[in-house]
Amino acid sequence: MKPASILILTNCTGRKRLVPILRAGALLARSIPRGDYATVADEWNSRIASAPRHYVANQLYCGRAITETLLAAESVQAAVAFISAGLGVVGQYDRVPAYSLTATPGFPDSVSCQITDPYHPAKWWAALSHQWALKNPLASYIENACPSLTLLAMPTGYLSMVSEDLAALPASLRHTLRIIGPRQAPDVAVELRANLLPYDARLDDRESGVNGTASDFPHRALRHFATKILPSNLAGDAQAHATAVTQSLSKFRAYVRPRGDTATDDEVMATIRKLWEKHNGRRMPILRELRSERNMACEQSRFRILANTVEEHLNAAAKK
Numbered sequence: 001m002k003p004a005s006i007l008i009l010t011n012c013t014g015r016k017r018l019v020p021i022l023r024a025g026a027l028l029a030r031s032i033p034r035g036d037y038a039t040v041a042d043e044w045n046s047r048i049a050s051a052p053r054h055y056v057a058n059q060l061y062c063g064r065a066i067t068e069t070l071l072a073a074e075s076v077q078a079a080v081a082f083i084s085a086g087l088g089v090v091g092q093y094d095r096v097p098a099y100s101l102t103a104t105p106g107f108p109d110s111v112s113c114q115i116t117d118p119y120h121p122a123k124w125w126a127a128l129s130h131q132w133a134l135k136n137p138l139a140s141y142i143e144n145a146c147p148s149l150t151l152l153a154m155p156t157g158y159l160s161m162v163s164e165d166l167a168a169l170p171a172s173l174r175h176t177l178r179i180i181g182p183r184q185a186p187d188v189a190v191e192l193r194a195n196l197l198p199y200d201a202r203l204d205d206r207e208s209g210v211n212g213t214a215s216d217f218p219h220r221a222l223r224h225f226a227t228k229i230l231p232s233n234l235a236g237d238a239q240a241h242a243t244a245v246t247q248s249l250s251k252f253r254a255y256v257r258p259r260g261d262t263a264t265d266d267e268v269m270a271t272i273r274k275l276w277e278k279h280n281g282r283r284m285p286i287l288r289e290l291r292s293e294r295n296m297a298c299e300q301s302r303f304r305i306l307a308n309t310v311e312e313h314l315n316a317a318a319k320k
Contacts, residue, residue, distance in 0.1 A: 005148035006078035009138070010069045010219065011158040012090070013061045014102055014109075027051055027099035029086075029109040036117050041127035044101065044111075048087065051097035057082055058092040064212060064284060068219035069153065072226035081141065083154065083162060085111065085124065088132060089141040104157050106301065108308050121161035138165035142173055149234075153180040153222035155215070156187045163189040178241060180225060181218030195238050197225060197245050204255035211255065213284055214300050224248070260297035265306060268298055272310045283307055 026047045032040055058070065061082060070092075073080045080092040085103035087096055100109040103121040112119045129137050142150055150173070152159075152166070159182060166177065167189060177195040185193050199221040204211045210220040229244045236244065263271075271294055272286060279285040287303050290296050298306075 006076050007142065007145050007147035007150045008069060008073050008078045008080045008222070009083060009089075009142075009150065009152045009154075010065070010080070010222070011154040012057075012082040012084040012087075013063045013065055014100075014104075014107060027097060027101075029101035029111045029114060032111075032114045034114050034116055037115060037123055037127035038130070040111065040114050041124070041131050044086065045128065045131040048097065048099070051099070053095040053097050055096055055098055056092075057090045057094050057096050060096060060098060063216070063282075065216045065219040068210075068216060068223045072151075072153075072219075072223040075223070075226045076230055078151070078226075079145065079147075083138065083158060085121070085128075085158075085161065088128065088134075088137050103161055106304055106308070108312060121157060122164060125161045126164075136165045136168045138162045139168045142169060146173075147176060150177045151180060151222060151225065152177060153218040155218055156182045159188065163192065167191040175237070178225070178238060180221045183217075197221070197238075197242055198249075199224075199245060200249065201254035201256075202249040202252040205252035206255075208252050213287065215284070260291055260295045263296045263298070265302075268296060268303070269306050269310050271296060272307055273314075276310065276314065281311070 029044070032043050032047075034040070035043075058066065058080065069080060072078070073092075082090045082092065084090050086099050086101035090096055102110050103112070103124050104110060105112040105119070111124055112121075115124065117123070129135065134140055159179065166174070169177070174192075174195065177192070179188060179192060179196045180199060182188050182196060183200050185196060188196050199217075202208070203217070203221055203224060208224065210224050212220050225241075225245065228248055229241060233241060233244050268290070271290055275286045275289055279289070283303075286307070287298070287300070290298055290303070
């Protein structure tokens with residue numbers, strides 16, 4: 001297998017370097033009138049089609065998840081593409097508009113807030129695919145690339161959004177797929193479970209060298225796989241790769257996060273506000289300091305909601 005034949009597919013990130021210029025712009029999901037899937041997808045696609053594409057994808061998206069992905073790609077000379085709930089499948093050097101839309105609930109620009117139908121990310125992906133006149137955009141992208149190995153690193157929510165595309169791959173290409181991110185087989189569609197690599201909490205042992213937060217777990221696992229497993233297992237099948245991952249993780253202990261002091265939402269938000277300027281709005285450093293230095297208990301989904309609230313308040317104050 002040639003290293004250049006490896007394709008890495010990962011999710012885009014909510015953090016984008018240029019989103020602040022859009023505060024009053026059209027490419028914010030929250031600005032779309034509410035409606036059914038077809039109506040919202042049509043409006044969003046129209047806005048994307050008319051927007052200038054000034055930015056290179058791997059420079060627009062930012063955060064540790066992107067850093068880990070690009071390091072993994074460099075180590076095995078892989079091509080990279082991002083799966084975006086707003087743009088579809090985007091090559092790392094493609095030019096894209098600055099935008100803010102996610103299919104994950106709980107964010108200010110989650111498209112779930114604009115959909116009046118019962119919501120599921122896969123239905124949004126299908127509605128966008130219809131706009132692009134593509135039945136299976138991700139499957140089409142992989143088929144065109146025809147890689148010898150496809151490394152798909154993303155959280156469960158993104159995987160569920162595109163699982164139907166992946167299940168539609170011909171057997172010859174599905175055989176090349178390695179899924180990295182979900183920690184339990186039930187989080188993966190039955191048709192794809194044979195492709196799951198068994199990364200778990202042992203990766204978060206400090207001795208692994210790639211410990212971090214839950215949000216960048218898939219991307220840290222990707223880098224571990226690319227740098228520690230693949231070099232001596234390039235020709236391995238999915239079972240061989242899974243076995244190698246299990247053997248590598250056996251050296252580590254599952255990390256159990258210490259429980260911090262209980263704090264109210266108001267107390268947590270007050271601390272987030274104090275740390276916002278220090279960390280330039282970067283959420284992962286804020287969360288790390290909140291937990292490790294301020295010793296405050298704050299589960300990640302709770303932190304996301306509270307940080308969203310703080311950001312909205314700060315943006316509103318800045319407009320006055």
